Amino acid sequence: MSGFDRYDKVLRLFTAQKSTWTVAEISGELGTTSSTTYRTVRELVAAGLLESTVASSFRLGPAFLEYEQLMRVTDPLVRSGAVFLETLVEQLDVPCSSFLARLYGEKVMCVAEARTPNMTLQTSYRRGRPMPILRGATSKAILATLATRPRERLVHKLADIGPEGVAELFAELQSIRKSRLSVTFGEVDTGAIGIAAPIENKPLGINASLSVVLRAEDFSEPVKARVFSLLSTNAKLIENFMDDAQSELERRSGAA
Amino acid sequence: MSGFDRYDKVLRLFTAQKSTWTVAEISGELGTTSSTTYRTVRELVAAGLLESTVASSFRLGPAFLEYEQLMRVTDPLVRSGAVFLETLVEQLDVPCSSFLARLYGEKVMCVAEARTPNMTLQTSYRRGRPMPILRGATSKAILATLATRPRERLVHKLADIGPEGVAELFAELQSIRKSRLSVTFGEVDTGAIGIAAPIENKPLGINASLSVVLRAEDFSEPVKARVFSLLSTNAKLIENFMDDAQSELERRSGAA
DNA sequence: GCAAGAATCTCATAATGCGGGAATCTTGCA
């Protein structure tokens, strides 16, 4: 194990299913001696990424909240979410959730969300939760606008749907690229409809999507028209907002 | 530089004031060669803690959102906030903000917050933001319930108020320990009143506080009575909630 | 197609992490 891996391996053990680990468990899982594990854990505790709790076990530490707050203030996409999502779901005027999601390794991650108070449907997408990249409107809108190379690599690596399924998926992605809209029915959550518009910012290296999830029975023609229109315009607004945020940043650092 | 420090030093460069760094800037700041810096940054990017953006610079990466989401689901104190704070501010029925804060190194950090819709006063406390430990009701409630050793160490290390000021502070902390309530006037934000109740869970190693901030002019006698009573009861409720969460955890891991 | 900068690679050297086991510190319990 080398470099940062040694720390990453430890941190990745902490999951929703098992959120506290003892040194003995970590050692067992990673095959290291307790001497080494203690040293590694101690360093992570010092940095605030872990903290000790009862029964000589450890949990994730407060530094993550600190960095998350920092991203909330500085990350262009996260900030866009805070600015646009609330208004978007209000204007949609139908029970729904809205998400800003982005590529994260070989997954898709939601970085901001908003929902109408009356949205009862539980959605799998949630801020900070990695989701599969090949299923759902949110993911497909992102996948569609990736550069050809990484797109094909991801599809071929992750698709387990046979060659005809892959061809079909590529065709769908092409059509999303054209219409700049992705619509899926119950691919992630049954009874839910997902509609997404891609968001790109090549210089910032951002591939993302703006999406709305609502109940199938609410998806009437007028709602559909409203969703399509608001998604398209808001996606553009967010692209512009990120450009502006970037210029602002450059202006400030240039002046400093 | 040794161990995790090398990564921590890089990550700590990213602040609200300067949220993107080039390799050259990092090298300059840390006194390392670009060769070394590139390697370090590459590892952090691979782990999702950094990501590259325009102009060969880097910003904080999405892994922080992932870990934050994990804490939101698993951390006993954070979860307590989600359960109790909304109801608390509703019942207070006066424009206010409410916080759950905890010790974080030599600072205090808010880990959950809620505010009434009509709360106009801007408060310095914000989720994920480290705050000084010697000023404000929120901080003093935590400081008061620390074990004697660390409490005295922190006060003597951080207080720049002369020996009589220190004595005064210790007296105030003692009285907070007795009454289990801390009240301060404009110590952090002018025009604001802070009221806090300590929250302890020795086995979990948690030293925290539940606090409310409101405008000085709203702090009438009936409001005061309501705040005191609700803070005390909710602080106890949260202590119990964390005990229960812990038992639940042990039960589950015992059953697994 | 070219140049300027960004990013990676190579390699000898210096520094650091590693495991095993001893030593020390906590903590629960009698």
Added chain:
DNA sequence: TGCAAGATTCCCGCATTATGAGATTCTTGC
């Protein structure tokens, strides 16, 4: 209070890894 049983840190020789300087390759804008 004293005494185990863990939990945690310390120590040290050895193996591994990081480091810096510079060459090399890759990008990107013009």
